[in-house]
Amino acid sequence: MTNDAFFALGAALAIGLATFGPGIGQGLAAGRAFEAIARQPEATGDIRTLLILALAFMEALCIFGLLIAFLLFGKIS
């Protein structure tokens, strides 16, 4: 296989596999947040803030994979 093929394959795998972990993690975090809000609606503000913060942390991991995909994609001549 040519170099370009490896770059393309690497880019696709980078972003494809990077979405697994954050997807599961964000789903779990959101589910627990929904439960917590249902149990105690007066804490909605705090829970919402912490949920957004936690989602951003996990999103960053997926974005790192996307950046690697862009880098590899840019190397295809």
Added chain:
Amino acid sequence: MSQTMMVLASAHGGPLFSIGGLEVSSITTTTWGIMALLVLVCFLATRDLQIVPVRKSQIALELAVDTLITFLGSIMGGEEKAKKFFPLLGSLFFIILISNYSGLLPGFGHTPGLQAPTSALSFTAALALVVFFTTHIQGVKSKGLAYFKHFVSPHWAMLPMNLMEELVKPLSLALRLYGNIFGEETLVASIFAMAPLFVPLPFMFLGVFFGFIQALVFTLLTATYLASATAGEH
């Protein structure tokens, strides 16, 4: 698709002109524009301040600043801390917010001289460096040299991991912001290259939403790092 990437690459990297040997690129000129806009808005809103505000601009600015201070105060455990660091936190929030939204305006990205500053790693890395030095200097200021004890607590073998964590924090701040904004810009550009009418709209709505979230998260994380670095009692 590669046409789009080439357009983005030329708008990103190429310097426009040089001032005294330093190359000035599109993100620098856009940053100047955003700085001028912020200074102008704040100057116009703070002329002739009154205890009971009557002008709408003063009311709006007070509302924005007050909401942000209350929100950050709930994170940092006290409003005095939020007020003490508000020059940094407020500036970070507003410049990142306006930079993220400037990428959605027509002409940004492919016009020389106009490019969203946060879509370049150099800008976000500069912001992350500011945050890095501020947290450590403020930590030393508030706790003296005992601040460095937290690197070897709870055990001196944790030193490499603590050092790694301290280095990863600004790196992740910079990369998170850069990746989100650059990724959204590239996504909209490639969708635009495929179907230019109305189809990029949902992605641009996502861009609006995520632009605000990323500005908030950057400021929130800076506030958290500052609060934990200057925490009085452990």
